[in-house]
Amino acid sequence: MTSMYAILAVILFTIGLIGFLIRRNALVIFMCVELMLNAANLLFVAFSSHYGILDGQMAAFFVMVVAAAEVVIGLSIIVMISRARRSTSVDDEILLKG
Amino acid sequence: MLEVYTSIANTGLFPYAWLMVVIPAAVAGLLLICGKVTNSFGHFIATLAPIASFTFAVIYFVELLGYPEMERAVNLDFYTWIAAGSWQIDIGMLIDPLSILFVLLITGVGSIIHIYSIGYMAHDPNRRRFFAYLNLFIAAMLILVLANNYLVLFIGWEGVGLASYLLISFWQERPSAAAAGKKAFVMNRVGDLGLLMAAFTMLAMFSSTSFADVHAGAPSLSVGWATFIGFMLLLAACGKSAQVPLQAWLLDAMEGPTPVSALIHAATMVTAGVYLVVRAGVIFEQAPAAQLAVAIVGTVTLLVGAWIGCSKDDIKKVLAGSTMSQIGYMMLAAGIGPAGYAFAIFHLLTHGFFKANMFLGAGSVMHGMNDDVNMRHYGALRKLMPITFITFGIGYLAIIGFPFFAGFYSKDHIIEAAFHAQPALGVLALIGAGVTAFYMTRLMIMTFTSSSRWRKEVHPHESPAVMWIPLVLLAIGSLIGGMVLNGWIGSWLSSIGAETPEHMTWLPEITVIGGITFAVVVLGAVLAWLVFGRKPVPDEAPEKVSIFTTIGRNDLFGDAVNDYLVVKPASLLSRGVALTDEKGIDPATEGTGWLVQAIGDKVRLIQNGYVRTYGLTLAIGVVLIGLALVLSRLV
Numbered sequence: 241m242t243s244m245y246a247i248l249a250v251i252l253f254t255i256g257l258i259g260f261l262i263r264r265n266a267l268v269i270f271m272c273v274e275l276m277l278n279a280a281n282l283l284f285v286a287f288s289s290h291y292g293i294l295d296g297q298m299a300a301f302f303v304m305v306v307a308a309a310e311v312v313i314g315l316s317i318i319v320m321i322s323r324a325r326r327s328t329s330v331d332d333e334i335l336l337k338g
Numbered sequence: 339m340l341e342v343y344t345s346i347a348n349t350g351l352f353p354y355a356w357l358m359v360v361i362p363a364a365v366a367g368l369l370l371i372c373g374k375v376t377n378s379f380g381h382f383i384a385t386l387a388p389i390a391s392f393t394f395a396v397i398y399f400v401e402l403l404g405y406p407e408m409e410r411a412v413n414l415d416f417y418t419w420i421a422a423g424s425w426q427i428d429i430g431m432l433i434d435p436l437s438i439l440f441v442l443l444i445t446g447v448g449s450i451i452h453i454y455s456i457g458y459m460a461h462d463p464n465r466r467r468f469f470a471y472l473n474l475f476i477a478a479m480l481i482l483v484l485a486n487n488y489l490v491l492f493i494g495w496e497g498v499g500l501a502s503y504l505l506i507s508f509w510q511e512r513p514s515a516a517a518a519g520k521k522a523f524v525m526n527r528v529g530d531l532g533l534l535m536a537a538f539t540m541l542a543m544f545s546s547t548s549f550a551d552v553h554a555g556a557p558s559l560s561v562g563w564a565t566f567i568g569f570m571l572l573l574a575a576c577g578k579s580a581q582v583p584l585q586a587w588l589l590d591a592m593e594g595p596t597p598v599s600a601l602i603h604a605a606t607m608v609t610a611g612v613y614l615v616v617r618a619g620v621i622f623e624q625a626p627a628a629q630l631a632v633a634i635v636g637t638v639t640l641l642v643g644a645w646i647g648c649s650k651d652d653i654k655k656v657l658a659g660s661t662m663s664q665i666g667y668m669m670l671a672a673g674i675g676p677a678g679y680a681f682a683i684f685h686l687l688t689h690g691f692f693k694a695n696m697f698l699g700a701g702s703v704m705h706g707m708n709d710d711v712n713m714r715h716y717g718a719l720r721k722l723m724p725i726t727f728i729t730f731g732i733g734y735l736a737i738i739g740f741p742f743f744a745g746f747y748s749k750d751h752i753i754e755a756a757f758h759a760q761p762a763l764g765v766l767a768l769i770g771a772g773v774t775a776f777y778m779t780r781l782m783i784m785t786f787t788s789s790s791r792w793r794k795e796v797h798p799h800e801s802p803a804v805m806w807i808p809l810v811l812l813a814i815g816s817l818i819g820g821m822v823l824n825g826w827i828g829s830w831l832s833s834i835g836a837e838t839p840e841h842m843t844w845l846p847e848i849t850v851i852g853g854i855t856f857a858v859v860v861l862g863a864v865l866a867w868l869v870f871g872r873k874p875v876p877d878e879a880p881e882k883v884s885i886f887t888t889i890g891r892n893d894l895f896g897d898a899v900n901d902y903l904v905v906k907p908a909s910l911l912s913r914g915v916a917l918t919d920e921k922g923i924d925p926a927t928e929g930t931g932w933l934v935q936a937i938g939d940k941v942r943l944i945q946n947g948y949v950r951t952y953g954l955t956l957a958i959g960v961v962l963i964g965l966a967l968v969l970s971r972l973v
Contacts, residue, residue, distance in 0.1 A: 260953055269949070330949045 245286035253279035266318050266328040270311075277307050351397055352412050355431050358394045358441065359484065362387040363477035369470035377466050381459075384469035385452040388476050392445035399438050408833050410435050413486055413550070420489075424545050432486035432549060436834045439683060440483035440613060443690045447605045448476050450808040454698050455597040457804035458705065468508060468595065475501035479606055483613060487548035488537040491614075495533060495578065498607045499526045505602060506594040518590035525587040529577015533614075536570035539563065549617065556620040567621050568628025572635065575611030579665050581639045586896035588662055589646070592654040596701030599654060604661045604697050605690040612665065612686055615672040616679050619835050623675060633673025633759070637766045640666025642894055644773035648780070649890025651879055652711045653700045656781050657693070660737065663774060664689045670767060671752045674759045680828045680836035681755055685748035687823060691815035692736035692744055698809055699730035703785060705805065706798040713781065714877055718790040722798045725806045727786050729813035734782055736816040738775040738859050747820035747846060754851045764851070768858055775862030783870045791877055 256275030263269050281300045288296025322328045365387040369380045376383075402410045411434040420427040433441075452472060459465045478497025485491035507519025540547050543563060544555040556564070575581065580588035591603045602608070615622065615632055622629040643663030650656045664685070671682035704711060706723060720727040736743040739750060749771060757764030792798065800806065824846070828838030846852065889895065944951075 257957060261950055261957070 242286050242290040245282060249279045249282040249286070252276075252282065264329045264331050266321065266330050269330065270314055270318065273314075274307065274311070277303055350401065351394075352401075352414060352433065355394070355398065355412075355414055355433060355484070356416060358391040358445075359477050359480045361390050362473040362480070366470045366473035366477060369466055369473070374466075380466040381452075381456050381469045384473050385449070385456060387473050388445045388448040388452055391476065391480065392442070392449050395438060395441040395445050398433055399442060402433070402435065402438060407829065410833055415486075425541065427487060427489055427547060429490055430486040430548075431484045433484065434834060435830050436613075436616065436683065437483050439687065439830075441480060443687055444476065444479050444483065444606050447690050447694050447812070448472075448479075448601060450811050451597050451601045451605075451694065451698065454600075454701070454805050454808040455595075457802050458597055458701055459595065462595075464508070468505075471501055471504045471508070472598075472601070475505065475602060475607070479610075482610055486550070487546070488533070488540060488552070489547050492530075492533055492537060495530065495574075495610065498602070498610065499523065499530070499578075502526070502591070502602050502607055505598040506591045508594055508598065512593065514590075515593040518587075518593040522587040522591050525584055526577050528584055529574045529611075532570040532573025532575075532577065536567045536574065536618075539567050539570065543567075552618075553620045556624055559621070559624050561625060564621055564624035565628050567618075568625040569631065571614055571618050571621065572628060572632055575614050575632075575669070576635060577611075578614075579608050579611030579669065580662050581611065581635050581666065581669060582642055583899075585639060585642065585662055586893060586900055589655050589658050589893055592652070592658050596654065596697060596704060599658070600694045600697030600701070603658065604693040608661060608665055609668065609686045609690070612668040612672055612682055615669065616682055616834070619672075619676065619679060622673075629673055629675060631673070633670050633756075633763055636666045636669025636671070636673055637756075637763050637770075638666070639663070640670065640770040641766060641773070642666075644770050644777065645886075645890050646893055647777040648773065649887045651713050651784075653703065653713050653716075653781065653785065654697075654711055656713070656777060657697055657700060660774065660778065661693055663770060664693065664737070667749060667752050667767065667770070670756055670763060674755050676835055676837040677759065678752065678755050679834070680831045680838045681748060681751040683831060683836075684823060684827050685745075685752055687827075688736065688744035688748045688816070688819045691812055691819045692733040695733040695809065695812035695816050696730055696737070698805070698812065699726050699733060702726040702801040702805055702809065703730075705801050706796075707792070708796050710793065710796065713784040714875060714879065715791055715793055715796075716785045717788045717792070717875065718786070719798055720786040723786075723800050725800060725809060729806070729809040730786070731782070732813040732816050734778050736820070738778050738863065739771060739855065740859070741846070741856065742821060744816045744818075744820035747824045750846070750852050750855055753855055754849065757851050768851075768855060771855055772858040772862035775859040776866045779863040779866035780870050783866065784875050788871070788875050791875065 253276050256272040256279060259272035259275070260269055263272065281303050284296040284300040284303070286296075288294060288300075318328060365384050369376050369384060398412075402412075411432065413430065413432055415428040415430040417429055418426060419429045452469070455468065455472065459468050462468065475498060478494050478501055480494070482491055482494025482498060485494060503519045503523040506522050507516045509515045510519075537547050540552050543559060544551050546552065559567075573584075576584045588603060588608065592599055594603070622632065640663045643659045643661070643666055645659075647656050647659030647663060650659060668682045668685050668689070671678035671685065703716065703719060703723065703726060706719075706726075707716065710716075732743070736745040739746040753764060753767045753771060756767045828836065832838070883891075892898070
């Protein structure tokens with residue numbers, strides 16, 4: 241049963257990674273990051289129940305809290321950018337080039 | 339024989355001996371710091387400073403006279419200069435028969451020359467600066483002779499070098515004077531190296547550089563080390579005393595004002611080398627090779643100096659050559675060993691009188707001749723400058739060794755001692771005495787007798803009293819100095835290791851060598867009269883001259899020798915180093931910079947600003963780290 245969860249987690253993570261690398265919309269990229277985080281969470285919880293140790297669930301809670309905080313900051317940044325540029329595409333302008 | 343240090347208790351006025359040094363030093367500082375404010379009276383306080391030191395010296399001298407022969411030494415330690423491990427070096431003074439004689443000469447002749455300079459430099463806009471430097475010199479020279487260890491002596495040694503440099507290039511607006519000062523300074527550095535090496539070796543051998551410790555330890559020193567120290571001290575003495583092979587700077591040093599030539603480059607500083615050799619006598623007695631080298635250097639220099647003296651037309655350069663020559667006599671005496679020490683110092687004292695006398699006389703002549711130094715433009719000055727002529731004449735008789743004049747006693751002793759020690763050196767010293775008579779007679783004829791050859795605008799006149807009174811004082815010294823000191827100096831210096839015959843009195847002993855010397859001197863003087871006295875002196879220096887005159891006029895090619903042996907190789911070396919820097923080191927450093935920049939140019943392309951690229955890089959990195967972890971598990 242645990243292997244199924246693991247396979248599902250790998251699939252989710254891969255979808256997230258590929259989406260992160262190929263999509264242009266900042267919101268979608270952001271969702272892909274969340275997807276990767278949740279794939280990791282899924283693995284944590286699955287192994288936790290497999291071994292009967294609570295450490296993995298603890299880690300999952302931490303990840304959720306951190307992800308929630310990150311979402312707040314990340315989304316607000318995206319909102320600000322979209323207001324300023326009328327676009328959320330990361331390729332419109334090379335934002336990180338000095 | 340060892341120096342005996344059963345020193346007198348440090349009581350009475352002795353604890354104030356430092357004042358002798360501090361007074362001139364303070365006046366020098368005052369004149370230099372206060373500047374123009376002291377222009378009007380600076381030369382007076384500067385003249386009082388050496389007189390004050392002289393007063394102290396006389397008091398100490400009289401006090402030393404009151405003690406038994408072997409106890410005449412006062413050691414004064416003021417404070418610890420360097421304390422490191424087992425080494426302790428004190429700033430201290432040693433007042434003993436040798437140093438007090440020097441102090442008397444330096445401050446005595448120094449005071450007279452200060453007085454003379456008031457008149458001589460009266461019209462110089464920088465007279466205050468001149469007096470400040472003179473006082474600086476007096477202070478440094480007193481440190482040199484009063485030091486009780488070789489490192490403190492070195493302070494004075496450097497101090498007089500500095501003062502000498504400042505005073506030679508005093509008229510710094512003349513390029514030749516500036517160059518002469520630099521030359522003297524650089525050549526003196528070579529000698530200083532010798533003194534430093536000797537002091538360091540003493541420190542390694544005896545864990546101390548104080549005269550007392552070095553002299554106590556010297557007899558147990560191995561011959562090899564003693565010879566090394568001896569040669570290093572000889573190198574130092576050659577530099578300071580202008581002995582061959584470091585003689586070339588002294589002739590150029592005549593660019594300085596004449597009182598400087600009299601005080602520093604004739605009477606006092608240039609004799610420091612003789613002082614050093616006599617002071618370190620115990621070392622030289624351990625090292626016969628070094629001792630012989632001292633005597634040989636002295637003999638060579640006395641002949642070289644006399645040779646140069648014969649061929650120069652510049653009155654100051656003739657006297658400079660003669661100074662080299664006379665110091666050569668002193669070095670010869672010092673190199674003979676204990677039998678010669680007293681004579682070296684004796685000749686040094688009488689030379690201090692008669693050479694200062696003649697230099698100041700030359701200054702007086704120049705003063706009347708609009709600072710012309712060429713003797714071919716002089717002639718027949720004896721009537722117009724009677725005082726200068728008579729005083730100069732006394733100096734002349736003293737230097738050639740005419741009976742009962744100062745130089746007669748001291749030089750005859752040296753020649754006689756040289757004959758006893760090493761007949762070959764004696765013969766050469768004898769020839770030197772004849773040549774001395776020759777060139778000094780030539781100088782007298784060209785300057786004071788023969789026909790007048792003055793330039794049109796020159797009106798010769800006697801110098802003012804402030805200048806001729808010092809001349810008279812020094813002439814008295816040249817006249818009676820030998821007689822007074824002859825019977826006394828041997829026993830006075832016996833406590834510093836001099837061994838002299840007992841029977842010396844003011845009346846010279848008639849010996850065969852003395853007779854021959856007198857005959858040679860008369861021969862030299864007559865020969866000079868035959869060559870220069872009978873026909874008029876040519877106005878221009880003759881072009882067609884013998885090879886000997888050509889060599890002499892070129893200072894025996896001393897500058898050329900230095901050029902080929904030192905200057906050219908050194909500049910070749912530095913050019914090589916510069917080339918290495920330019921062609922080797924510069925491209926290497928610049929290449930490194932260029933390489934970093936080129937790599938940076940390529941690497942910065944990775945930073946393209948696309949979030950996606952950074953994400954991919956991150957992902958690849960994670961995959962690689964994951965692979966590495968997995969592989970490390972498998973292996």
